[in-house]
Amino acid sequence: MxxxxxxxxxxxxxxxxxxxxxxxxxxxxxxxxxxxxxxxxxxxxxxxxxxxxxxxxxxWATITAQATAIRDAFTRALADVGSAVTVYYAGKALLTSEIVRCMRDLGLSLDVASGGELAVAVAAGMPPARIGMHGNDKSYAELRAAVAIGVGTIVIDSLDEIDLLVAAIGDRAAETGERPARQRVRLRVTTGVHASTHEYLATATEDQKFGVALADVDEAVARIRSHPELEFVGLHSHIGSQIFDHAGFDAAIDRLMAVHARLSRIAPVPELNLGGGFGIAYTEADSPRPIEEIAHGVAARLARAARAQGVPVPRIAIEPGRSIVxxxxxxxxxxxxxxxxxxxxxxxxxxxxxxxxxxxxxxxxxxxxxxxxxxxxxxxxxxxxxxxxxxxxxxxxxxxxxxxxxxxxxxxxxxxxxxxxxxxxxxxxxxxxxxxxxxxxxxxxxxxxxxxxxxxxxxxxxxxxxxxxxxxxxxxxxx
Ligand SMILES: Cc1ncc(COP(=O)(O)O)c(C=O)c1O
Structure with a gap:
């Protein structure tokens, strides 16, 4: 040898x-x-x-089986705690029109991260209401396109983007002469939980480009809520990739639910988006836990946190990419x-x-x-x-x-x-x-x-x- x-x-x-x-x-x-x-x-x-x-x-059999397994595992786990899930396939992992149609036909929604990904989604026939759009620096043109298409939810990534989106909605309304429908938005937050393969470490502050810090959430949500053309549906968090168990999600859920509950006391917050990141095995070195175990762990932690905070268990959204394709x-x-x-x-x-x-x-x-x-x-x-x-x-x-x-x-x-x-x-x-x-x-x-x-x-x-x-x-x- x-x-x-x-x-x-x-x-x-x-x-x-x-x-x-x-x-x-x-x-x-x-x-x-x-x-x-x-x-x-x-x-x-x-x-x-x-x-x-x-x-x-x-x-194709593997893609279909994985999407179905993840959808069903989370649907069952959330149902057990009296809630539900929207599964957004994270198109950034692998995006072609046929894959979009496959996800659509399996009942999944689609997460896009740019105007280009949005264009593929629309050309492939994904219903706009089932598209979520995120990104740390969406341009005015991308926001205008998203509003014109009627994208279901936009994940706001900064205070600055609130104004840009409101301007895009206003300009679109002026152009068409139509009263705009309220745009559903989430707010991306950095929980301070960094998840990687087998470990997560919590830090008080984040040093990365995505989202707003937990300390700035109240101000950002108040600003969003001050605009009648925006509908705040919940927080959004993505703690990383190649996550093999639910420990990192547990830590993020505890922090997110504390803020979610605080915001719910002002006005209802129906949803919580936990992002993607479910890991897969590339070699012997990787040992992801089965998706059913992760789904049940997430649902149980969510229910526990909701009880502790005295609020209903929110509907969750997840955004798996790698684990599907x-x-x-x-x-x-x-x-x-x-x-x-x-x-x-x-x-x-x-x-x-x-x-x-x-x-x-x-x-x-x-x-x-x-x-x-x-x-x-x-x-x-x-x-x-x-x-x-x-x-x-x-x-x-x-x-x-x-x-x-x-x-x-x-x-x-x-x-x-x-x-x-x-x-x-x-x-x-x-x-x-x-x-x-x-x-x-x-x-x-x-x-x-x-x-x-x-x-x-x-x-x-x-x-x-x-x-x-x-x-x-x-x-x-x-x-
Ligand atoms: C916001 C967001 N959602 C979902 C994903 C998908 O992650 P994964 O392919 O690891 O599931 C990513 C990937 O980085 C992301 O940034």
Whole structure:
């Protein structure tokens, strides 16, 4: 077994290299008799031949199952405490028109974070009343668009934004000559609870760009309530991402409910938005608790806090993104150079670098957050011994790492297809054209069929954006 000394602590010794671990592979991932990986009943060799690589592959069964499971877990848990939930899918995780329609048809609402995401939501047919819009610096134009569309709720992020929104509503009314409907708004607050994987730490003050501090909430809500065109429906909080249990939510709920109760004594506050952040397992190192347990924990804490404050249990909203789409996504790459690099650290150690035809332009999370992923040989089975590898991209950065460490068969070679698991969330959304790299296509797979969700870019797509080149082509065409 080569390279074992370089394996990180959390990486299990290799067992069956062909095994498909359901913790990070999509529900429908299987191997054919020849060892080829199939997702949604489609062989990855067929996908690569038809759509090229790199390729984002989305297992529709997993997306549907995850959205349904989260919706149902929270619906049941809140019903048990006499309340209800609105589930907003956080579109920032992965947004295409088909995904919006899928969420709509499952009864979910949609959280958008920009005018662009709002445009996709509307074009895809999400009812405007089911759209929530947040963002720390929404422009006047974005607020105007949201008001014109009739977006259900706008999450106000600063005192300054109250005036901007009121101006947008007034200008719209002046233009149409219609009396504006009251705009439902929430207020984003920073609770001082920082949730991360296994821990949360509470601080008295927050040093980040989102929302207003708890100490400023009363003034902000009073201002909102002073405007008849605004309807204050509740507080909004998002404590972080990759949260594995309900401890962080418990701490946030206690703080939020104290303020919620104070505001309720002035006028009714029907809702409380707890944001998203439910974690998923990318590797052995991650152990998220089941969503039912988190939902019940949240509901129980909410009921307890409401009792303690002497107010009714509010309706809650949640905004899951990663937990719905993360495990549904797999990225397919073609293997290029395979090299054994002598580490030159005095001990005879060699790390195998396996290069693939993508990298940080289709998934910058390893560079941004040190994110870890799991990889598998996808185009064939192999009986070769396991070798510890580092999968790297083809970009001009030494930090362009796709998978820090995992086991692949020792005979992996140029032309093999590799599949990286758990790439449904924040990969396509964060992709770039670094090194003038065209961004990959995205396909959905289900019931033995693949359908294109997003066209891949080509070099021509990129050249067309360069005004000098596009202009020259145009002029030559005109001549
Ligand atoms: C306000 C808000 N809601 C929801 C989400 C979704 O988080 P996740 O994808 O971790 O569930 C985010 C992500 O950062 C967010 O900022």
């Amino acid at each position: 080569s390279g074992a000394a370089l394996a990180p602590d959390w990486l299990d010794a290799p067992g069956d290299l062909d095994a498909i671990d359901p913790r990070w592979w999509p529900d429908t991932a299987r191997r054919d008799d020849d060892g080829c990986l199939c997702i949604g009943g489609v062989r990855v060799t067929e996908l690569a031949a038809r759509f090229g690589t790199p390729l984002y592959v989305i297992d 993360g495990r549904a996504g797999v990225t397919l790459y073609e293997t290029g150079t395979v090299k054994d690099v002598r580490l030159g650290d005095g001990v005879e150690r060699v790390r195998r670098y396996v290069s693939v035809d993508g990298g940080m332009s289709d998934n910058p999370r390893p560079e941004l957050y040190g994110a870890e992923y799991q990889v598998s040989l996808a185009s064939r089975g192999s009986t070769a011994a396991p070798a510890l590898v580092r999968v790297v991209g083809r970009h001009c950065e030494s930090g362009d790492i796709v998978v820090q460490a995992d086991w692949l068969p020792d005979d992996v070679h140029r032309g093999d297809l590799l599949a990286v698991a758990d790439t449904g969330a924040y990969c396509f959304s964060l992709s770039s054209n670094y090194n003038m790299t065209p961004r990959p296509a995205m396909v959905a797979v289900a019931d033995g069929k693949a359908r294109l969700l997003v066209h891949g870019e080509t070099i021509e797509t990129l050249l067309a954006r360069d005004a000098g080149i596009a202009g020259r082509i145009q002029r030559e065409g005109d001549a």
